[in-house]
Amino acid sequence: MVEFSMAGHDLLFLVLIVVSVGTTVRADSQLSTDYYQSKCPDALSIVQQEVAAAIQNETRMGASLLRLHFHDCFVNGCDASILLDDNATFVGEKTAGANNNSVRGYDVIDKIKAKLEEACPGVVSCADILTIAARDSVVYLGGPSWEVSLGRRDSTNASRDAANSLIPAPSFNLTALISSFSAHGLSLKNLVALSGAHTIGLARCTSFRQHIYNDTDIDSCFANSLQQSCPFSGNDDALENLDLQTPTCFDNLYYQNLLNKTGLLHSDQELYNGNSSTDSLVQTYATNTSVFFEDFSTAMVKMGNIDPLTGSEGEIRTNCRKVN
Ligand code: HEM
Ligand SMILES: *[C@@H]1O[C@H](CO)[C@@H](O)[C@H](O)[C@H]1NC(C)=O
Ligand SMILES: *[C@@H]1O[C@H](CO)[C@@H](O)[C@H](O)[C@H]1NC(C)=O
Ligand SMILES: *[C@@H]1O[C@H](CO)[C@@H](O)[C@H](O)[C@H]1NC(C)=O
Ligand SMILES: *[C@@H]1O[C@H](CO)[C@@H](O)[C@H](O)[C@H]1NC(C)=O
Ligand SMILES: *[C@@H]1O[C@H](CO)[C@@H](O)[C@H](O)[C@H]1NC(C)=O
Ligand SMILES: *[C@@H]1O[C@H](CO)[C@@H](O)[C@H](O)[C@H]1NC(C)=O
Ligand SMILES: *[C@@H]1O[C@H](CO)[C@@H](O)[C@H](O)[C@H]1NC(C)=O
Ligand SMILES: *[C@@H]1O[C@H](CO)[C@@H](O)[C@H](O)[C@H]1NC(C)=O
Ligand SMILES: *[C@@H]1O[C@H](CO)[C@@H](O)[C@H](O)[C@H]1NC(C)=O
Numbered sequence: 516m517v518e519f520s521m522a523g524h525d526l527l528f529l530v531l532i533v534v535s536v537g538t539t540v541r542a543d544s545q546l547s548t549d550y551y552q553s554k555c556p557d558a559l560s561i562v563q564q565e566v567a568a569a570i571q572n573e574t575r576m577g578a579s580l581l582r583l584h585f586h587d588c589f590v591n592g593c594d595a596s597i598l599l600d601d602n603a604t605f606v607g608e609k610t611a612g613a614n615n616n617s618v619r620g621y622d623v624i625d626k627i628k629a630k631l632e633e634a635c636p637g638v639v640s641c642a643d644i645l646t647i648a649a650r651d652s653v654v655y656l657g658g659p660s661w662e663v664s665l666g667r668r669d670s671t672n673a674s675r676d677a678a679n680s681l682i683p684a685p686s687f688n689l690t691a692l693i694s695s696f697s698a699h700g701l702s703l704k705n706l707v708a709l710s711g712a713h714t715i716g717l718a719r720c721t722s723f724r725q726h727i728y729n730d731t732d733i734d735s736c737f738a739n740s741l742q743q744s745c746p747f748s749g750n751d752d753a754l755e756n757l758d759l760q761t762p763t764c765f766d767n768l769y770y771q772n773l774l775n776k777t778g779l780l781h782s783d784q785e786l787y788n789g790n791s792s793t794d795s796l797v798q799t800y801a802t803n804t805s806v807f808f809e810d811f812s813t814a815m816v817k818m819g820n821i822d823p824l825t826g827s828e829g830e831i832r833t834n835c836r837k838v839n
Contacts (some may be wrong), residue, residue, distance in 0.1 A: 523793065535723065545825035546664035550643075555635035562627055562644060566651040569623040574763045577652035578716025579620040584649035585712070585818065586618055587642065589699060590681050592822025595641035596673035598624060598835040611678030616752075621836075624648070628835050641835035642667035646819045653815075656715055658765030659808035661816055668829035671838045685722045685780040689791055692782060699813065699821055707786055707796040708810035713757040714769035718779055720745035720753040726781040732788050734776040741779075754781060770801035 551558040569576045587597040590608055597614065598621065599607040608614055608619075624644055631639045643665045654660045683695040696706040700796055727738045737759075744753045756762035757779050758769045769783075774797065778784035787797040800807035830839055 525612050533675060541836040544581060546666045546820065546823055548664055550661045550665035551635075553641060555631070555638045557634055558631060558643075559647060561630050561634060562647040563651045565623070565627045565630060567619075567646050567655055569626075570652065570655050574656075575716060576620060576623060577656045577763075578712075578757075580623065580645075580648045580652045581617070581712055582716065583618060583620045583624070584645045585666050585709075586678070587645050588616060588818050588821045589683075589695075590678045591670065591766055592824070593646060593667055593819055594670035594822070594829060595643050595667075595825050595832065595835060596670040597678070598641055598645075599670075599673045599838065600836040602837075607673035608675055608678040611675045611682070613682040613684065614678060620648075624835055632833060637831050637833060640667050640831050641669050642823070644835070649819075650815065653765050653811075656763060656765040658714075659812045661812035664816065664820060666823070666825060668834045669835075670824060670827075670829050683782065685718075685782045687782050687785070688727060689785040689793065692785060699818070701817060703793065704796060704810060705814040705817060707793050707800070708807065708814045710783060710786060711767070711769050711800060711807055711811055713780070713783055714767070715762055716757050717754040717762065718757050719751060720755070721751040721779070723755065723779050726779070726784070728763055730781060730784070732776060732784050733778075737777045755782075767800055767804045767807045770797050770807070772795050774801050 566577075566580065569580070583597065583825050584593070586608075587593055587595060590596060597618070599605070599609075601610060609618070624641065627644050627648065628641060631644070646663050646665070646667065650661060650663050681695075681698075683692055687695065693703060694708055696702070696709075701709070723741070724747075726733060726744060727741045728747060741755060744750065744755065756774045759772055759779070760768050761779055773784060773787040774777055775786065778787070785791070786793045788794070800810070832839055
């Protein structure tokens with residue numbers, strides 16, 4: 516019954532994608548899972564080792580690295596454009612609304628890149644590092660694993676305006692979330708599965724204030740307790756767990772929280788309100804971790820394949836923070 520109604524929604528969604536003009540998923544035939552096998556045989560183990568070290572030092576870093584990949588891929592494709600630093604003559608994506616004082620992990624990427632440049636100079640792209648690090652972070656924190664396609668190249672530009680308009684905001688309703696993901700070729704199911712990334716990591720008061728003061732689709736006891744550290748005004752940077760109970764475990768409690776109306780962000784709770792098109796998927800993921808892990812892995816591969824630069828496009832940066 517659940518499967519049947521999901522299939523119906525997917526079909527409707529497919530029709531929406533076909534008629535929409537902004538689809539950006541490109542065939543990923545130029546990416547391959549064994550891309551570095553001969554070019555840089557230790558590439559994957561070097562990234563994995565450095566990701567493990569970074570998370571051992573600070574558990575939250577796994578969440579931060581996962582989010583970095585998402586914010587890269589949603590803005591002109593997975594091309595490491597998010598990593599370019601601003602300078603006197605260049606404005607990049609780091610200071611876009613969704614990224615400024617929020618996205619983290621840049622130093623970890625620098626460290627991984629330095630190790631890779633030592634092992635195989637000029638070979639492994641920053642965009643691929645982001646893709647591998649996101650996967651390894653999820654695995655380290657107890658989530659599923661999947662094979663990453665590799666061979667992305669790095670952009671030689673970036674766009675703050677694009678970052679400002681393409682990264683979904685926590686104030687988005689379900690309709691807006693669906694169109695944001697569909698503009699990147701991602702389905703309703705992909706949206707619900709990828710939102711499960713919020714099973715790890717933290718958010719600032721400023722990201723959930725409206726939800727805890729003005730929304731009705733929230734458990735009132737939960738809202739009251741959050742209001743202690745996130746006042747009506749001030750303390751904008753106070754942090755709370757995106758997953759109430761287990762913010763350092765990649766599990767399915769995020770979805771169980773949605774059923775209890777204890778999602779932290781407005782956009783999270785939009786996925787379940789007892790009467791929405793995504794309710795049955797949330798219910799499935801809340802009760803069956805293996806279905807969630809499977810759908811999350813599939814969706815991560817799909818997100819990682821958004822508009823890669825390949826062949827002679829872009830470059831392999833030697834320093835992820837600046838164009839060669
Ligand atoms: C569905 C639309 C999404 C919205 C509106 C959204 C919004 C947000 C917001 C507002 C935060 C907190 C930022 C802050 O307060 O500093 C956050 C954190 C986070 N997001 Fe999302 N997000 C979405 C989808 C995703 C996806 C697809 C992923 C990855 C696959 C992801 C991964 C994360 C992670 C891991 C964190 C915690 C980062 C940390 O602790 O450093 N999010 N997100
Ligand atoms: C470890 O994490 C802390 C933040 O908790 C950070 O300031 C420090 O630079 C990190 N050290 C290493 C070696 O990554
Ligand atoms: C980014 O945040 C800093 C404060 O840390 C602020 O001074 C700056 O104006 C912000 N940049 C943009 C473009 O909003
Ligand atoms: C969702 O948000 C958009 C943009 O803010 C708004 O136009 C629309 O009416 C909202 N839809 C629903 C169902 O609330
Ligand atoms: C809640 O909504 C009211 C009325 O629309 C608005 O004045 C107020 O600023 C909102 N509060 C928050 C924290 O968003
Ligand atoms: C959801 O609420 C039920 C009933 O109050 C509770 O037993 C359960 O532990 C809650 N789930 C989570 C993930 O907090
Ligand atoms: C559920 O949603 C439908 C349309 O999506 C609406 O017609 C109906 O009134 C809603 N029911 C409740 C109880 O909110
Ligand atoms: C989860 O779903 C899978 C695939 O539909 C099924 O084989 C499995 O039995 C389910 N597990 C539980 C605990 O319901
Ligand atoms: C940004 O770089 C990409 C790849 O090098 C190129 O295709 C695109 O046209 C550039 N955009 C701008 C605005 O220069
Ligand atoms: C500023 O950044 C751009 C993009 O990375 C780079 O091409 C340029 O060389 C940088 N300028 C300086 C002075 O570092």
